[in-house]
Amino acid sequence: MTKPDTDLYVSWTDYYSQVETLAVQIYESGWTFNQIVCLAKGGLRIGDILCRLYDCPLAILAAASYGGQHNQERHGLVFSRDLTMTTANLGSHVLVVDDLVDSGITLERSLQWLTSHYGFYIEEMRTGVLWYKSTSVIQPNYYVDFLDNSPWIHQPFESYERITPQQLAQRHQIQKAANSLDCDRPSA
Template identity: 65%
Template sequence: MSDLYITWSDYHQKIEQLALQIYESGWQFNQIVCLAKGGLRIGDILCRLFDLPLAILSTASYSGPEKQNRGAITFSRDLSMTTANLGNRVLVVDDLVDSGFSLERSLVWLDRKYGFYIDEMRTAVLWYKACSLIKPDYYIDYLPNNPWIHQPFEKYERLGPKQLAASYTQAESADASKFS
């Protein structure tokens, strides 16, 4: 499996491109649901751009030391949202579709829990891998070789508060030595 490394600048540019793609489609939606953790940043930016409410569905399916072992998906008990009800035209966002299992199961979960409110759901991701069993409605990059995507925030999965504090202490010592 090849690797794809994404910088913060690339990441934010792709979110903006996704927003434009959704906007230019002309689809009128009234709720964004992001799948956390991967879709949090995307959902946050899209809800600000479109000025729509954001709901969060916490999911987990990856584990292991590098968070690269796919397992069974776990869902939160409910959505976290600030509106009394879920909108009826829902944009479901995540960072990527790998196998597509998480996105597909999330759509089923939403339909079972909130289907009474929902007339239409569409999906949006930054990266759509060829190995996915589901094709998102909106995506920026189609990845035929199914690379492992290294996103800029992944460093925090390997860095604890103690290591972070140590890195700041080292940086401050280095800065102080420049002026001695």
Template identity: 60%
Template sequence: MPDLFVSWPEYHQKIEQLAVCIYESHWPLNQIVCLARGGLRIGDVLSRLFDLPLAVLATASYGGEAGQLRGSLKIAEHLTMTTGTLGSHVLLVDDLVDSGTTFQEVVGWLTHHHGADLQALRTAVLWYKAGSSFQPDYYVDYLPDNPWIHQPFERYEHTSPAELKVNP
């Protein structure tokens, strides 16, 4: 499996490209839900650009020393949001779609827990890997060779606050 290394400028450029793609679709979204942790930065930027409320749903499926071991998906018990109800046209955002399992399960979770509010749900990612069983509605890059993506914030997974004090 090849590796894809992404810098901060490239990462931000991808988010902006995703925003343009969503904007050009003219889809009337009125709420953004991001999956934490990978979709937090993306959801925050899209929420600001589209001037829409942001909701956060924590999920976890990767762990291990290198963060490359996929385990069973864990989904938070509640969606965190500042609005009284979920919007009717929700954009579900994450950084990438790898196997597709997370999106499939979260779409089911949102439908089960907030189905009365939802009229339409679309999905958006920066990277769509060919090995995924789930196709997002919006994506920036399709990756036919399923690379491991090294994102710019990955260094914080291997750095402690004490190390920052010594090596700022």
């Protein structure tokens, strides 16, 4: 459900539907790739699902550009020192995935980072995201939704940024107690 021009709220069901739509779009393009690089944190789930579907190795490039309250404040872009991957070398045809392009700076600089660190392996790179905002300086090769009004996207996993492990444990204790009460009730 959306609030016009300000917020887009995404459920788990909608999120996975978006990822599947992206996977089909890439498949139907006919492009063959032999490596997926996901940008962490937002691209982790997408990269995981795509590497399972395509049976293709996954590499992770950690990048951070947001922080502050509810991770909604843009900060300087920071990259990990290296890729995390299980293969000896990066593939030659690389699909770079993230959840969205807002300003597009993270995706654009990630491509530059990959080229400067692994360019000798790479013959071609393409990009895929779920949401492509009109405010982006780069257009991804594959995207599910183009967002002309550039809303703030509330993804289902963001709830974990607003809860502590202690609060989660308390919630689980309450749920266990409620389930225990339901089991103790006689059947009708």
